[in-house]
Structures are given as C-alpha cells and as structure tokens.
Amino acid sequence: MSDHSDAGRATATKEAEVWRGQFGTKYSERNLFNAAELDRTYVGKYGLTRTALNQSCLADIPRSSSILEVGCNLGNQLILLKQMGFENLTGIEIHSDIVKEAQSRVPWAHVSEGSALNIPFGDASFDLVFTSGLLIHILGLMVSMTRFSSFRQFGRDWFTFAAAAMRNRSQSGER
Numbered sequence: 205m206s207d208h209s210d211a212g213r214a215t216a217t218k219e220a221e222v223w224r225g226q227f228g229t230k231y232s233e234r235n236l237f238n239a240a241e242l243d244r245t246y247v248g249k250y251g252l253t254r255t256a257l258n259q260s261c262l263a264d265i266p267r268s269s270s271i272l273e274v275g276c277n278l279g280n281q282l283i284l285l286k287q288m289g290f291e292n293l294t295g296i297e298i299h300s301d302i303v304k305e306a307q308s309r310v311p312w313a314h315v316s317e318g319s320a321l322n323i324p325f326g327d328a329s330f331d332l333v334f335t336s337g338l339l340i341h342i343l344g345l346m347v348s349m350t351r352f353s354s355f356r357q358f359g360r361d362w363f364t365f366a367a368a369a370m371r372n373r374s375q376s377g378e379r
C-alpha cells in the first residue's frame with residue numbers, strides 16, 4: 205500500500221479510457237516527431253521552438269536533476285530534454301502499448317505505465333515534475349500535481365513564459 209496522498213484516487217475516468225483506446229493510438233501515430241520536427245511544429249503553432257521555450261524555463265536547472273514527465277507519450281519531450289543535457293529522465297504514460305513503444309524508442313529514460321491521477325512516486329522522488337499537453341485534458345490533474353513543489357515552481361515559470369509569448373504574438377498581430 206502506497207502512502208502517496210493521491211493513492212486510491214479513481215484513475216478509470218472517461219478521459220483515461222479515451223486516451224487508453226484508439227484515440228490515444230491515433231494521437232501517437234500522428235505525433236511521432238524527432239527533435240527537429242517537434243521544434244518545427246511548435247514554430248508553426250506558437251511562433252517559437254519548444255527548445256527555445258525549454259531554454260527559457262530550464263536554463264538554470266542543473267543537468268543532473270531528476271525529471272519526471274507525466275503523460276510522456278512516445279517520449280518526444282524527453283528527447284528534447286536529453287538533447288539539452290538532462291540525463292536523469294523518467295516518464296509515465298497511461299496507454300500500455302505506447303509505454304512499450306516509448307521504452308524501446310527512448311531506452312535511456314525510465315518510462316513506465318502510470319496514471320497522472322495516482323502518480324506512482326513519492327513527493328520527494330524528483331527535482332522537477334512536469335506535464336506537457338496533458339493538463340487541458342484532465343481538470344482534476346492540476347490538483348494532483350500541485351503537491352509537488354517542483355511542479356508549482358515550474359508551473360509559475362511556464363505560465364509567466366506563456367503569458368509573455370501570447371503578448372508578443374498579439375503585439376506582432378499574429379493570431
């Protein structure tokens with residue numbers, strides 16, 4: 205029996221069912237990107253690369269830090285972090301087939317099956333915990349994640365960055 209504060213929380217939500225099924229499979233097929241391709245999709249959507257965004261949030265983070273991505277899919281974000289020099293990378297993902305694929309695609313990361321609603325690690329397990337593209341799908345997730353102080357800090361940096369990026373875009377007339 206785990207002593208995590210969210211242990212026992214229901215993980216079989218409607219959203220989880222959708223992500224574990226065909227929808228999740230098709231999403232991962234459409235979003236299998238190497239680092240350069242992922243950066244290009246970010247430029248198309250947000251006007252800057254994901255690498256630049258990571259630099260702005262993570263430049264001062266020691267490269268030996270342990271990092272957990274919740275909802276890592278096939279490991280696209282982990283690949284960018286590795287490219288920045290981070291070595292101690294872990295991901296959890298809810299779709300079991302995608303977990304297997306990620307394990308062979310990014311064998312240097314520790315990817316395992318797990319739900320954001322019952323994160324299988326204790327509070328002090330990581331220096332930094334983040335999600336990317338996941339929070340918008342799970343309203344209750346923010347509550348689960350905020351128990352990690354490292355997530356709260358990253359979240360503040362992220363929202364500060366996102367607000368600045370949106371301001372830049374609207375000032376330059378982009379939509």
Ligand SMILES: C[S@@+](CC[C@H](N)C(=O)[O-])C[C@H]1O[C@@H](n2cnc3c(N)ncnc32)[C@H](O)[C@@H]1O
Binds near residue numbers: 277278297320321
């Ligand atoms: C929009 S994708 C984002 C993938 C990746 N984080 C990125 O930025 O490229 C959301 C991912 O979260 C996973 N996911 C959805 N609900 C989850 C949950 N409750 N726990 C863990 N992973 C979940 C999905 O299967 C999917 O791989």
